[in-house]
Amino acid sequence: MTEPVNANGSGCGTDGCSRKRPRPDEGLLNEMEQYAAQHYVPIIKRDTAELLIVLGRLVKPVRILEVGTAIGYSAILLSGILAPGGRIDTIERDEDMVSIAREYIRRAGLTDTIAVIAGDASEVLACLDKTYDMIFLDAAKGQYPVFLPECLRLLRSGGLLISDNVLFMGMVDSGEPVGRKKRTIVNNMRTYLETLRSDPLLDTSILPVGDGVALSYKRMETEMNR
Ligand code: SAH
Ligand code: MG
Numbered sequence: 540m541t542e543p544v545n546a547n548g549s550g551c552g553t554d555g556c557s558r559k560r561p562r563p564d565e566g567l568l569n570e571m572e573q574y575a576a577q578h579y580v581p582i583i584k585r586d587t588a589e590l591l592i593v594l595g596r597l598v599k600p601v602r603i604l605e606v607g608t609a610i611g612y613s614a615i616l617l618s619g620i621l622a623p624g625g626r627i628d629t630i631e632r633d634e635d636m637v638s639i640a641r642e643y644i645r646r647a648g649l650t651d652t653i654a655v656i657a658g659d660a661s662e663v664l665a666c667l668d669k670t671y672d673m674i675f676l677d678a679a680k681g682q683y684p685v686f687l688p689e690c691l692r693l694l695r696s697g698g699l700l701i702s703d704n705v706l707f708m709g710m711v712d713s714g715e716p717v718g719r720k721k722r723t724i725v726n727n728m729r730t731y732l733e734t735l736r737s738d739p740l741l742d743t744s745i746l747p748v749g750d751g752v753a754l755s756y757k758r759m760e761t762e763m764n765r
Pocket of ligand 2: 581582583677703704
């Protein structure tokens with residue numbers, strides 16, 4: 540999928556900007572979208588994909604961490620906005636998903652760029668020690684509060700945490716009463732968003748894109764109390 544990077548590592552061609560990024564409407568990603576639809580895999584929607592691309596262009600991450608690989612769709616998409624030489628670590632607990640994702644990543648020619656870490660994020664995160672420029676949290680919603688301290692430890696100052704599916708089909712934001720089963724999920728997510736909003740380390744904005752996306756910028760030392 541991706542073009543080989545030039546000897547200077549920039550991937551820039553004669554027009555100065557020929558580095559190809561995977562686009563949702565292109566071959567492999569298109570095939571993955573169809574697979575996801577057929578097998579009910581909750582990959583990011585097109586509008587979320589577009590948002591991630593724009594954010595990625597701004598952050599220019601060298602290192603990305605993803606929690607929740609599924610079939611590798613968002614990881615392959617995000618590989619297109621990595622800075623030259625950049626890498627993605629992505630965590631997945633479902634063994635079947637791990638195999639499928641690794642196969643798609645192989646087919647995309649991204650084996651050296653994307654590492655799928657098999658295991659439960661509640662255990663894996665604690666074992667990671669290098670920092671990331673951008674973290675995409677897209678796993679079991681109920682566990683976001685558990686993952687948050689580890690994600691913030693692993694996010695560099697000036698980095699961006701993106702939490703997906705935070706509005707739970709609009710229910711988190713609606714103020715409408717919801718059924719008992721869904722109420723717990725909605726209440727937990729409201730608490731999570733409140734935790735993000737009230738953290739003095741973070742500037743957070745919640746967008747009704749896809750199933751709801753929370754953007755949290757981790758402030759640098761010089762940006763505290765401002
Ligand atoms: N980011 C993917 C979609 C991820 S769907 C994309 O947009 O292409 C969520 C995935 O998170 C599922 O495959 C599920 O197995 C995984 N997951 C859920 N909880 C997890 C956990 N605690 N640790 C690791 N993976 C988890
Ligand atoms: Mg999601």
